[in-house]
Amino acid sequence: MSLTELLQAIIDGVLTGGVYALMAAGLSLIFGVMDIVNIAQGAMVVLAGYLSYALSVHLGIDLFLGLAITIPAMFALGMLMEWGFMRRLREGDRTSMSILVTYAVAIVIEGVLSIIFGVDYVQLQASYVDSSVHVFGFYLADIYLLGFGMAVALMAALYAMLYRTKFGRGVRASLQNRTAADLIGVNVNRTRMISVGIGVAVTAAGGMVFGATNAFNPNSGYDLISRLLAIVILGGMGSIGGAMAAAVLLLVLSDVVAVAWSPLWAPLVFFAALVLVLSIRPAGLFGRTAVRAQ
């Protein structure tokens, strides 16, 4: 492995890590406000990928322009899921039950997608998907750059919303203590519904970039959710910044392993890192054991 190859792997890892960071931030937001682990996040990324696919193939809408349709669609789906299933779970064992409920939602999504689109692999196509720019001897794929730029912009928007708006204050208050938030006049039900909507809406952007950089089929959600869960747990559940840091860290590590060792073993990085970190620090890298006792 040459130094150039190593640096190329690190650059690719950072660029793809941005998109994973966005998807994982959504997962972490949903967990933070609702104590719900959304196993369907992976299936929703795939669903969003298929929405972008249908828009671009059948209506000829550009992938990035299509987000104007897919983001509101996924936002609505997230709110519907919160209203339909999540708020109906009992308080006591809500987290464990939510894993089963959202798993069932993922299975239904997979079934619907395989009836509509079949099980053959597809990939999103656009002029910028296969092109790349050449900078200082490194090849940077255009779609990686565009995806990274979009992910950073959306995460900046998410942060601004969380830390600069009244709604964001309500969300953070519900993250810390839902009873107290309720008492000081935060409409917790509405805040949760919108937060879950936002947490799911980010899969629209994530799914588009994922679908343009990977071939996928209705079954691809499992692979994705296992990686996203590794990222979110490693970052400390409920910590949005932690999820972002862990995403970039793990993607860089797995790209380096792919170059240095073999692409076959690259996915192992996610799970091995997770098991290793948790056996030393059960709360994750940035977990707040004090705030959210396990």
Next chain:
Amino acid sequence: MSVRQLSFRAALVAFFVAFPLFEHDPTTTSIAVFTLIFMVASSAWNIFSGYSGYLALGHAVFFGIGAYTVALAAQDWHVPPGWDVFALLPLAGLVAGLAAIPIGIIALRTRRHTFVVVTIAIFFIFQLLAFNLPFTQGTTGIQLPTPLWSPSTYNEPFYYVTLAILLATIALSWAVRGSRFGLQLMAIRDDEDRARGMGVRTGPVKLAAFMLSAIPVGMVGGMYAYFLGAIYPQVGFDPLFDIAIALMGFIGGLGTIAGPLLGGLALESLQQYFTQQFSDNGLYLIIYGALFLVVILLLPRGVIPSAAAFYRSWRARREPVVAS
């Protein structure tokens, strides 16, 4: 146990023993073998997850380990096809049980949802290993010896051996539930910190239950491989297996003895029937997921506990309390 309960149970066992005698259609008897395999797996999973409240979604690891143990042992030791291969099943259970020790030590450091996710992560590590390690032969898979039994009764040995494993697993589940060990597990389920405060050594108790529940799963994993005649990574280490046995437990009733058996009986026979009736996998997934949602949202405690609660309240209404 009253005489009525005892005779009901004896009649059920007699029905299962006699089933292949009046049902000779190989399609039906092979559905029966798969159903028994899943009843064992769900029942064994319940010994850990149902009693301790720790939701493990990685028992496919033990299923796969059992399957590969039997496949590799039969291959390397040149075990002749026939009854001899069944002798490898206890070995499959042993290997799965031993593998459960390090897995349990790592995973049981965490609790609740983190534990669930860690078991999922460990599952994916093993799936990756099965795809990529040289001795599993990757996606090529491993062939098992095919017995030369007559086609009309071919399924019967598989059926009876699996039934024997099932009865042993039920006995184990029953023994655990009534024992001091079982009470300690259920105390952990109700409130782990308080249980520890009361002197339950929670670590070893949880680990022992985890190991105990892995053994029957490993044994039926080996049975599954032998019955299919070949084993592949995606079949041995299947994420849907994890969720299927949990769903069976949930539908029937977590932490009860009959619940996972009923859930396994209903769901696996339904799934096998669907697979044979409709080639369309998508429709099956939708029905499966929808059923799952309905049960969790409407009957969160499972069919058996909900039905029992309904029956008690119905009895209470019919027989008003006599004032003393």
